[in-house]
Amino acid sequence: xxxxxxxxxxxxxxxxxxxxxxxxxxxxxxxxxxxxxxxxxxxxxxxxxxxxxxxxxxxxxxxxxxxxxxxxxxxxxxxxxxxxxxxxxxxxxxxxxxxxxxxxxxxxxxxxxxxxxxxxxxxxxxxxxxxxxxxxxxxxxxxxxxxxxxxxxxxxxxxxxxxxxxxxxxxxxxxxxxxxxxxxxxxxxxxxxxxxxxxxxxxxxxxxxxxxxxxxxxxxxxxxxx
Ligand code: ADP
Ligand code: DGP
Numbered sequence: 001x002x003x004x005x006x007x008x009x010x011x012x013x014x015x016x017x018x019x020x021x022x023x024x025x026x027x028x029x030x031x032x033x034x035x036x037x038x039x040x041x042x043x044x045x046x047x048x049x050x051x052x053x054x055x056x057x058x059x060x061x062x063x064x065x066x067x068x069x070x071x072x073x074x075x076x077x078x079x080x081x082x083x084x085x086x087x088x089x090x091x092x093x094x095x096x097x098x099x100x101x102x103x104x105x106x107x108x109x110x111x112x113x114x115x116x117x118x119x120x121x122x123x124x125x126x127x128x129x130x131x132x133x134x135x136x137x138x139x140x141x142x143x144x145x146x147x148x149x150x151x152x153x154x155x156x157x158x159x160x161x162x163x164x165x166x167x168x169x170x171x172x173x174x175x176x177x178x179x180x181x182x183x184x185x186x187x188x189x190x191x192x193x194x195x196x197x198x199x200x201x202x203x204x205x206x207x208x209x210x211x212x213x214x215x216x217x218x219x220x221x222x223x224x225x226x
Contacts (some may be wrong), residue, residue, distance in 0.1 A: 006214050007038065007095035007129060008207075009086065013103045013166065014135035015159050017145040018184060019192065020099050023135065026193045027200065028097040040089055043099035044079055051078040059151045072109040076102070076122035086127050089215055102126055102221060103134075103169055110152060111161035116168060120222040128220035130178065131203055133196055134170065137184035139163055141194070177203070 010027070011022040018052055024041060031037040040204060047056040051074050058064050101225055102123035110116045139159040148154055153162070173179030179201050182192060 005093055007090045007093050007205070008130045009096050009098065009217070010088055011098045011101045011103070011129040011132040012135065013100060013107075013132055014187060015139060015142060015162055015166075016151070016154050017142045017148050017190065018135045018137035020135055022189055023133070024097045024099045024195055026189075027196060028184055028196060030193075031095060031097075038094045039097060040094050041097045041099070042082070042086075043074060044082075044104065046078055046100055049078060049081050051081060057134050062152050068109060068112050068114055071103065071192075072114065073122050074120060075105050075109075079105070079123060079126055082125060087214070087218060098129070099130070101129065103132065103166070103194060107162050107165035107169070108144075110165040110168075111158060116165065124222045125219045126221040128178070128217045130207075130217070131200065132173075132179050132185070133199070134179065134181045135184050135192070136166075136170075140184055152170060177206075 008021045012024045014020050021043075024043075028039045030040045044054045045059075046052045054074055055071075055078060058066060058074075086096060102120075103122065105123055106116060106119040109119045139156050139162075142148065142159075143156050153159070170181055180196075182195055182199075184192060187195075
């Protein structure tokens, strides 16, 4: 009987226009075409679901008034809606490449002044990613990129605060093999891709004896390991 090896759950995080979608697509395409790994690309917020339609309206309309705490919970609900699908895909051997996840939830709401630890609460117990690539780009550098400024959060001053919140994850994750910071400034798209690929392949090889049991990751996001 052939045993299906589970897929890996790979997340990309970073500021708006830092290059997440570009790098997620490049990694997905490499895995699929060069390594013949079954891959699915997903992103948060998922703007198609019931909660996602509200989030889309909120992001596109800066004048829409809504309490920061309430929108925070809706972003988290948007991720919970996908939890079972994520687990089922990973179990069936599909590697997921995910553009944003719960770290965005905390970083963006904390940037508005909400308490960092409080912000983690609604996402506690989601599936923990195998690897999170944090694209560390300078908020000033990326403001000239295409389409910048079209949505609610795309303002340099706010993005600088988001960057500070992500900085806390960077500190918490020091020496954590599940978090990889990729410096973006001064690097071309191709240079970043090869750095990410290199880190991905090393991680995959380090897990060749069998990656973390899915049960171990299933409810582990933001939950203290005993
Ligand atoms: P995000 O998904 O983080 O919002 P994108 O991947 O859509 O960002 O990239 C935003 C823009 O910046 C795109 O036009 C993309 O081609 C460009 N871009 C991405 N990475 C780089 C880079 N390293 N150097 C210069 N431009 C980049
Ligand atoms: P994107 O589709 O990646 O451009 O993301 C849309 C915007 O939503 C972007 O400015 C980041 C923000 N965002 C993503 N996830 C969350 C979240 O969970 N909470 C908050 N407050 N903002 C988020």
